[in-house]
Amino acid sequence: MGTGYAFREYEDKVGLSPDKDVNVINLKGGRKLSDKLVATLEEEYKNEKQANTLASLDNKTYTTTGRLDYKIAQDASVYVKNRFIKELHNKFQNISGLGFARATADGEAYIEYGFGGKTAETTLGLRREQNLNERLTLSSYMNNCVSADKNEENVGFGTMYEIAQGLFSRVNFENTRAKNSDESYYKQNAQSVAFDYLPSGTENSYGLKLERRKALQTREVNVLGYAQYRINKEYNFIFNSEFLTERSSENTVRTTRRAILGLAYRPIYNDKLNLLSKYEYKDELNRSSLSSTSDYHNDILSCEANYELNPKTDLFGKYALKFQNEKDEDLKTKSMIDMITTKLTRKLTDIFDVASYYRIINDHNSRLVKQAPAIELGTLFLKRIRLGVGYNFLSYDDRESNDEDYSGMGPYFNLSAKF
Secondary structure, rough: OOEEHHHHHHHOOOOOOOOOEEEEEEEEEEEOOOOOOEEEEEEEEEEEOOOOOOOEEEEEEEEEEEEEEEEOOOOOOEEEEEEEEEHHHHHHEEEEEEEEEEEEEEEEEEEEEOOOOOOOOEEEEEEEEEOOOOOOEEEEEEEEEOOEEEEEEEEEEOOOOOEEEOOOEEEEEEEEEEOOOOOEEEEEEEEEEEEEOOOOOOOEEEEEEEEEEEEEOOOEEEEEEEEEEOOOEEEEEEEEEEEEEEOOOOEEEEEEEEEEEEOOOOEOOOEEEEEEEEEEEEEEEEEEEOEEEEEEEOOOOOOEEEEEEOOOOEEEEEEEEEEEEEEOOEEEEEEEEEEEEEEEEEEEEOEEEEEEEEEEEEEOOOOEEEEEEEEEEEEEEEEEEEEEEEEEEOOOOOOEEEEEOOOEEEEEEEEEEEO
C-alpha cells in the first residue's frame, strides 16, 4: 500500500497553447491472491490549472483504476485493467486495457492497448529496478503512448532507501514531453518525497508524502498521510488525509483539506459477518485578489455490513449521511442527504450468481426522494475474482458522488476480489 504526489509543469515554447500546472495525488494498494494472481486498486485526484488565459481554468479529474495480473510463465504475465474517470462538468469515461509484460535483461518491457475512451491508444514501455545494496534501490522507467490525439513520452527516476528496519524513504522525478494533434507541444516535471514505516512483526503501516509543483503562474504544495493499525485480531483502524494549497499569479488561493477515519470489524470465530464504519471530512477555501470568497464543507458518516445468510445467499446493507455547507460571497446554503443501500446476492451455480440492489436517496433540504433498483449478473473465475454486469435505474448528480456509492443511470461493470 502506498500514497503519492506529483507536480507537472507544461511549458509551450512556441506559444500555441497556454502553460499549465498539474497536481496529482494518488493512493494505491495491492494484494497477492495466489502464486500467479495479483490484484491492485488505485485512486487518483488530478487538478490542472492553465496560465496566460483570460479566464482561469481549473480541471479536476478523479480516476479509479483496477488491475489484475496473471503470471503465464516465469518471466511473463498478462493483465487486464479498467479506469473510471470523472472529469470537469461531470463528464465520465470508462477505459479498459489489455497488456502483456515480460522480464528482460534491461528490465520489464510491456505493451498495452487501451480502448473505450475518446480514442484508442497503444503504450510501449520499459521499467527497471536495480538493488545497489541491501538498503538502496534505484528505479527508472520510460514509455511512449501513441493515439490519434497525441504522442507522449515519459521518463522517470526514483530511489528507495531503508533508513532503519521497517522505515523507508522514496524520492521520485519525472519528465514528460508531448505533441498534440494540433501541433502544440508541452513539457512537465514532477518531484516527490515520501516516507513509509512498516513495523516489524506487525501488520500495521504508516506513510507521509510531500509534493511540490511550480509553474509560471501557479505554486502548489501538497501533503498526504495514511495509517493502518490493527487493534486486535478482529478490529482494524484506517486513516487517510491530504492537505493541498494552490496559489496563482492573480493571488487566487485555494486550500483543500480532507481526512477519512475508518474502523473495520471481522469476527475471527464467525466468518459470516463483516462491518465497516467511516467518517469523512472535506473542505475547500477559495480566496482571490478581488475579495471574492467561496467555501465548501462536507461531513460524511457511513456504516456498511455484509452477512452470509447461508452458503448460497449474502445480504449487504449500507447507510450514509452527508452534511453539506456552501458559501459563495453572501449566499449560504446547507443541505443534508442520506442514502440507504441494500443488496441481495444469490448463487445460481458454482461460478454464476445474480444480485439485486435497492437504493433510497433522500435530500432533506429540497424534500426530494429518489428510489431506484438495480440488477446484476455475476460470474466467478479464478476462485476469488468476480465480474458483474448490471443495469442501474437511478440517475443522481452530486458534487461528491464519486466518493460514495451514488451511481449514474445505465449499464455498468463491477470487478471485485475476495481476500
